[in-house]
Amino acid sequence: MRAFVLTRYGGPDAAEFRDIRVPEPRAGQVRIRVRAAGLNPVDFKLREGKLKPITRLSMPVVLGSEVAGVVDALGPGVSHFEIGDEVFARVTKDELGAFAESVCVHEELVALKPKSTDFPSAAAIPLxxxxxxxxxxxxxxxxxxxxxxxxxxxxxxxxxxxxxxxxxxxxxxxxxxxxxxxxxxxxxxxxxxxxxxxxxxxxxxxxxxxxxxxxxxxxxxxxxxxxxxxxxxxxxxxxxxxxxxxxxxxxxxxxxxxxxxxxxxxxxxxxxxxxxxxLFMHPSGDDLRKLAALVDSKSLEVVVDRVFPFAELPRAFAYLEEGRAKGKVVVEMK
Ligand code: NDP
Missing domain, CATH: 3.40.50.720 (NAD(P)-binding Rossmann-like Domain)
Known part of the structure; x- marks a missing residue:
């Protein structure tokens, strides 16, 4: 699969597209076929090595902190999701992996995406x-x-x-x-x-x-x-x-x-x-369910500034790094 991989700490050229093996879900994990992934300042702070004392990444690592997509495989013991579920999640701080065609996430961090949004808007929510x-x-x-x-x-x-x-x-x-x-x-x-x-x-x-x-x-x-x-x-x-x-x-x-x-x-x-x-936020499927309900009841609007194609991830990073985004920046798989 295609993935956006960090190979060393540094500037924009420290991350690149690579073809890597599709991950297999471990116990308790679902595999999500990624339809859209949100960008956050933490992604370029991680790339730059600014969070080294807090998050130790083992390189090479697929970047990407939040995702919306469709469950396409279940690890042993998964009890709350089925293949075909449309979901969203904030992935774990150390494993990351949302900027790829597939990502595995523990089911406790996952929730059904809001019914009223498309995938790019759902991917803009978690973090x-x-x-x-x-x-x-x-x-x-x-x-x-x-x-x-x-x-x-x-x-x-x-x-x-x-x-x-x-x-x-x-x-x-x-x-x-x-x-x-x-x-x-x-x-x-x-x-x-x-x-x-x-x-x-x-x-x-x-x-x-x-x-x-x-x-x-x-x-x-x-x-x-x-x-x-x-x-x-x-x-x-x-x-x-x-x-x-x-x-x-x-x-x-x-x-x-x-x-x-x-x-x-x-x-x-x-x-x-x-x-x-x-405060550091913590990933939580339970809290995502509450947010999805607020979005579906029109109590919470998701503001997406720009959606870039996945292949233009470096441009999406450059745009976010200007620090002027109005709402969220997202990449979408086509
Ligand atoms: P964004 O990149 O989305 O913020 C961009 C916005 O900030 C722009 O609309 C810009 O408005 C506004 N802005 C820039 N400078 C100023 C200023 N001096 N005063 C007021 N507004 C300003 O960032 P996020 O909202 O995603 O994240 C905000 C910060 O929170 C980041 O540092 C991020 O790393 C951190 N964060 C930390 C988390 C944690 O768990 N600790 C979790 C999530 C985020 P304009 O163009 O009008 O200037």
């Missing part, structure tokens, strides 16, 4: 929407009447996050450039700050929580926007020690590394009386 759901529901406990700040609302995670926060009953402020304003307003944002002309810290205060999708100065500004006793979660900033143990199940070494790297930001959080946590 970004699971992240948004898990942060807003599990970490920030967003509920009716709360005020949530979600900087960076126009991208893959942001478009889901704004809608889900609104679905939970919150009032939402976000940041976007003029290119993204109409989109974030359509997603339901109540307040939109144009980050290209205005400093959001001068506009917003006393928010119950912030969900940072940008990192750097934007993350630092979140501590000024959130009230004392409020919470900040970042997925783009610096991991703190709890992340090593809680999300990654790793020991003292990685925790110490994160302790040092996140020192300044944790100090800032402590001074402001705000709790801070960096």
């Amino acid at each position: 970004a929407a699971l992240t948004a759901l898990q942060v807003l529901r599990d970490e920030l406990s967003v509920s009716k009447g709360q005020r949530v700040f979600i900087p960076g609302g126009a991208g893959g995670v942001g478009t889901f996050a704004i809608q889900l926060a609104k679905h939970f009953g919150a009032s939402v402020a976000t940041t976007a450039s003029p290119r993204g304003r109409a989109l974030v307003e359509r997603m339901g944002a109540d307040v939109v700050v144009d980050y290209t002309t205005t400093r959001f810290v001068n506009e917003l205060s006393d928010y119950d929580s912030a969900f940072d999708l940008v990192g750097g100065e934007t993350l630092a500004g979140c501590f000024d926007v959130v009230r004392r006793g409020g919470r900040v979660v970042s997925i783009a900033g610096m991991p703190e020690p709890t992340t090593a143990t809680k999300d990654l199940g790793r020991g003292a070494g990685l925790a110490a590394l994160f302790w040092l790297a996140s020192f300044t930001i944790r100090l800032r959080a402590a001074r402001k009386g705000v709790s801070y946590r960096y």
